[in-house]
Amino acid sequence: MPEQPELTIQGWGPPPAGTDPAAGPDGALPKAARRYLARELGWTPRPTPPVPVAEIRLGPSRLPGSARAALAELLGEEHVLTDRESRLRHAGGKSYLDLLRRRSGDASDAPDAVVRPGSTEETAALLARCSTEGVVVVPFGGGTSVVGGLAGVDPDDRPTVAVDLSRMASVQALDVPSSLVSVGPGMRGPALEEALGREGLTFGHLPQSWEFATVGGYAATRSAGQSSTGVGRFDELVAGLTLATPSGVLELGHPPASAAGPDLLGLALGSEGTLGIITEVRLRVRPKPAASSYEGWSFRTWATGLAALQRLARHDLLPNVVRLSDADETRANLLMAAGAGAKALRGSLRARGRGEGCMLVLGWEGLPDLVRARRRAAASVLRDGGAVRLGRRVGDSWRRHRFGAPYLRDRLMDGGLLVETLETAATWTALPTVYDATRRALRESLTRNGRPPLVLSHLSHGYATGGSLYLTVIADRDDALPIQQWLTAKRAATDALLAAGGTLTHHHAVGADHRPWLEQEIGPLGVDVLRAVKQQLDPNGICNPGVLLPD
Ligand SMILES: Cc1cc2nc3c(=O)[nH]c(=O)nc-3n(C[C@H](O)[C@H](O)[C@H](O)COP(=O)(O)OP(=O)(O)OC[C@H]3O[C@@H](n4cnc5c(N)ncnc54)[C@H](O)[C@@H]3O)c2cc1C
Numbered sequence: 001m002p003e004q005p006e007l008t009i010q011g012w013g014p015p016p017a018g019t020d021p022a023a024g025p026d027g028a029l030p031k032a033a034r035r036y037l038a039r040e041l042g043w044t045p046r047p048t049p050p051v052p053v054a055e056i057r058l059g060p061s062r063l064p065g066s067a068r069a070a071l072a073e074l075l076g077e078e079h080v081l082t083d084r085e086s087r088l089r090h091a092g093g094k095s096y097l098d099l100l101r102r103r104s105g106d107a108s109d110a111p112d113a114v115v116r117p118g119s120t121e122e123t124a125a126l127l128a129r130c131s132t133e134g135v136v137v138v139p140f141g142g143g144t145s146v147v148g149g150l151a152g153v154d155p156d157d158r159p160t161v162a163v164d165l166s167r168m169a170s171v172q173a174l175d176v177p178s179s180l181v182s183v184g185p186g187m188r189g190p191a192l193e194e195a196l197g198r199e200g201l202t203f204g205h206l207p208q209s210w211e212f213a214t215v216g217g218y219a220a221t222r223s224a225g226q227s228s229t230g231v232g233r234f235d236e237l238v239a240g241l242t243l244a245t246p247s248g249v250l251e252l253g254h255p256p257a258s259a260a261g262p263d264l265l266g267l268a269l270g271s272e273g274t275l276g277i278i279t280e281v282r283l284r285v286r287p288k289p290a291a292s293s294y295e296g297w298s299f300r301t302w303a304t305g306l307a308a309l310q311r312l313a314r315h316d317l318l319p320n321v322v323r324l325s326d327a328d329e330t331r332a333n334l335l336m337a338a339g340a341g342a343k344a345l346r347g348s349l350r351a352r353g354r355g356e357g358c359m360l361v362l363g364w365e366g367l368p369d370l371v372r373a374r375r376r377a378a379a380s381v382l383r384d385g386g387a388v389r390l391g392r393r394v395g396d397s398w399r400r401h402r403f404g405a406p407y408l409r410d411r412l413m414d415g416g417l418l419v420e421t422l423e424t425a426a427t428w429t430a431l432p433t434v435y436d437a438t439r440r441a442l443r444e445s446l447t448r449n450g451r452p453p454l455v456l457s458h459l460s461h462g463y464a465t466g467g468s469l470y471l472t473v474i475a476d477r478d479d480a481l482p483i484q485q486w487l488t489a490k491r492a493a494t495d496a497l498l499a500a501g502g503t504l505t506h507h508h509a510v511g512a513d514h515r516p517w518l519e520q521e522i523g524p525l526g527v528d529v530l531r532a533v534k535q536q537l538d539p540n541g542i543c544n545p546g547v548l549l550p551d
Contacts, residue, residue, distance in 0.1 A: 147511025185216025230320025296394025
C-alpha cells in the first residue's frame with residue numbers, strides 16, 4: 001500500500017500531490033479572499049504563524065516503567081512509543097481550540113505513550129492490562145476530531161496512552177453477493193475506496209476529513225459525509241462491528257437484520273472510545289455509480305430554498321448531495337473564490353436580475369436512467385419553487401474543491417483570524433428558528449469594535465423530517481484571549497440552538513466540548529443508562545474518560 005499522507009502537528013495536512021486546493025499562486029491566502037475579509041471584518045492581516053514545532057512544550061512521559069514493560073511484552077517493544085514526535089502527533093484533534101493550543105506551543109494534552117495493537121486479541125489484552133495497571137486509554141483513528149474527542153482528560157490524572165489503530169488498516173473479508181466488507185478500524189476512506197473500486201464497489205462516505213479520518217473513527221462518532229443524504233449516514237452503513245472492551249469482546253450486529261432484542265450495535269456507534277475500541281467494522285457497500293450529475297441552482301432567499309428542499313424530501317426526490325448555502329455563505333463563496341469562473345457566475349446572476357441569492361448544489365449518482373429521471377423530477381419541483389438552474393459547471397467546481405477548506409483554515413489562522421465550524425440538525429418546522437437563534441448568538445458574542453463576525457451557513461444533509469445546519473464562523477481573533485473568545489461564543493451558540501429545538505450535534509459527536517450539554521439532550525436517566533453500560537464494560541473507567549459523559 002502507498003504511504004499515507006500525515007496531518008501536520010499544528011494544522012491540516014500538506015495538500016495532495018499536484019493540487020493546491022486553497023492557495024493563491026504564491027501559496028498565500030488568495031487576494032480576493034483577503035480583500036473580502038478585510039472589508040467585512042475590518043480585519044488587518046497580521047502574521048501570526050505557529051511557534052516552530054521544536055519549541056512546543058511537552059512534559060516527560062508519566063507512563064510507569066512497569067506498565068511500559070507490560071505493554072511492550074504484549075505488543076512488542078517497537079509498538080510502544082514514548083518519543084517526542086509520536087506523542088506530539090497524537091496530541092488532541094483538529095478543532096480550532098486544538099490548533100490554537102498546538103500553534104502556541106502547548107501540548108499539555110499529549111499522551112504519555114502511543115501504543116499500536118495489531119489485532120482484536122492484542123487490543124483486548126491491552127485493555128485488560130491497562131485496566132489493572134490504571135492506565136487511561138484514548139483510541140486514536142485519524143486524529144481529526146473537532147469536539148475534543150482525543151482530549152485525554154482524566155479526573156484522576158492517571159497516565160494516558162493513545163491507541164493508534166493504523167496497524168489494523170486493511171480489508172479483512174469481502175462478501176460481494178451480500179454487499180458486505182469487513183474492514184480494520186484504522187483504514188482511511190481513500191484506501192478503502194481504492195480496494196473496493198477494484199471490485200466495482202464503493203462505500204460512498206465522503207466527509208470533508210475524508211483524506212485522514214478512519215473507518216473506526218466514523219463509527220465511534222456517527223459521522224455523516226457529503227453524500228449521506230443519498231447513501232446514508234455512516235451509522236446506517238454499519239452492519240456489524242467488533243468492540244474490544246476491558247471486560248471482553250463484543251460481536252455486534254447480525255446482517256441482514258435481527259429481532260433478537262434491542263440492538264446493542266447502537267451502543268457502540270457513537271460511543272467515542274468510552275466503552276472500548278472498535279477493532280473491526282462490517283460495512284454495507286454498493287456498486288460504483290455508473291453515472292453522476294452535479295449542478296448548481298439559485299434561489300432568491302434562504303426561506304424559498306428550504307421550502308423547495310422540504311418538497312423534494314416529501315416526494316423522496318432528494319439526491320445524494322444536497323447543499324443549500326444561505327445568502328452570506330453564497331456571497332462569501334463567490335467573492336472569496338479566485339478565478340474567472342466565479343466572476344462569470346456573479347455576472348450571470350446579476351444579468352438575470354437575481355443578485356447573489358442562495359446557491360444550491362445537488363449531486364445525483366447511480367444508474368444512468370435513474371439519475372436522469374430523478375434529476376428531471378427534482379428540476380421541476382425546484383423550478384416551481386422559484387429556483388433558476390446555474391448548470392453543471394457550478395456543481396463540478398464544488399466537487400473539485402470540496403476538500404479544500406481545511407487547508408484554507410490554516411492560512412486564515414496564520415493571518416490572525418478565528419475560524420471554526422459548528423453543526424446541528426432540526427425538523428423542517430424548527431430549522432428557521434434554530435438558524436436565526438444560532439446566528440444571532442454567534443454575532444452578538446463575536447462582535448468586536450462594532451464589527452460582527454461572518455457567520456456562513458448551509459443545509460448539508462436532508463431527511464424526510466428535517467435537515468442538518470452547518471455554520472462556519474470567521475472573526476477577527478482576540479490575540480490576548482483567543483481560547484476564551486471562542487469558548488464564550490460556542491457556549492452562547494450551543495445554548496441558543498438547543499433552546500430553539502436543534503440537536504447538540506448532528507455528526508461531529510459530543511467529545512469533551514459538548515459533554516456539559518449531553519444531559520439536556522438525553523435526560524438524566526439517559527445519562528445514567530450510559531453510565532451503567534460503561535460500568536459493566538469498563539469498570540475502572542480507563543476508556544476515554546474525558547469525553548461524552550458529563551462529570
Ligand atoms: C476539517 C475537518 C472536516 C471534517 N468534516 C467532517 C464531515 O464532513 N463529517 C463528519 O462527520 N465529521 C467531520 N469532521 C470530524 C471528524 O473527521 C469525524 O468525527 C471523524 O469521524 C473522526 O474520525 P477519525 O478517524 O479522525 O477519529 P479520531 O479523531 O481519531 O477520533 C474521534 C473519536 O472517536 C474515538 N475513536 C476513534 N477510533 C476509534 C475506534 N476504533 N474505536 C473506538 N473509538 C474510536 C476517539 O477516541 C475519539 O473520541 C471533520 C473534521 C475536520 C478537522
